Amino acid sequence: MNRMKVWDSSPSSGQLEVAAVQVKFDSAESPEGRISRVEDLMSDVVDADLIVLPELWFHGAFSFDSWRQNAVTLDSSVLSRLSKVARDQEVWLHAGSFVQTVHTNSDSDMWNTSVLFDASGTQHTTYKKIHRFGFTEGEPTLVEAGDEPVTAVVQTDTGTAVTGLTTCYDLRFPELYRYMLKAGTALHVVPAAWPLSRVPHWEVLGRARAIENQAYVVQCNMAGMDHQTEYGGHSQIVDPNGEILAQAGVEEAVIQARLDFDRLAEVRRSFPVLQDQRADIWSIRDQSMGNVIK
């Protein structure tokens, strides 16, 4: 039987110390005021190899009316300031996501784009959120969808992690995380702006993605109020067995945990579930059944 060989030893190894900065949103605060406060929050993070910020923390994920005026280009001063944080603190910085445009004029396309800086402050990778949240209003009516899964190798002198980049609502689509396993992912980073009303889903889905892919999952959510929406906080860092290593409450907070990819490899060796994937079936059915699902 042709069992598709999945990663039994990810290229990831060693250890990484990861911090998630759960930012509190207040509609009365200007984006410029918020970025200064977030810089201060990050300056207090010590010994981290990777810092993660939430989804659309600069703009407000439900402050739709100001998205166009606050949209940023990848060479904007906002991103330059975040690049400086990564460089000065010598830390990888997943800066969360931004309403990104390529031109600041009023009719150019926009995306919900995550930006990953390496520890020299170089923009290493960007990811355009694939699954836009809102059904018939909000995000799907304002920004374009991404269509490319993105992974990055986060590497320091203590560890290496093949990392999948996803954003918030992406968490509900397990196929995206399983697809990135082909690239050897051992860590998934999920910046988010997830409301309090659905935070039980947030916690379970993050643990599910960790368990089913035997990977670490770092979920960094917003706190506070954004117009009529109360953010759920409860940022969490989950290990490959679904154990929560660190978790925030509903207030502004920084959580931190040490990710051990040698231990992850042992988890995958001792319980090799990923070897039992039947991708051969799906490809046979696709070919022979003309994509007909019985």
Ligand SMILES: NC(=O)CCC(=O)C(=O)O
């Ligand atoms: N910003 C988001 O993608 C929100 C997703 C969400 O609230 C949900 O999936 O529930």
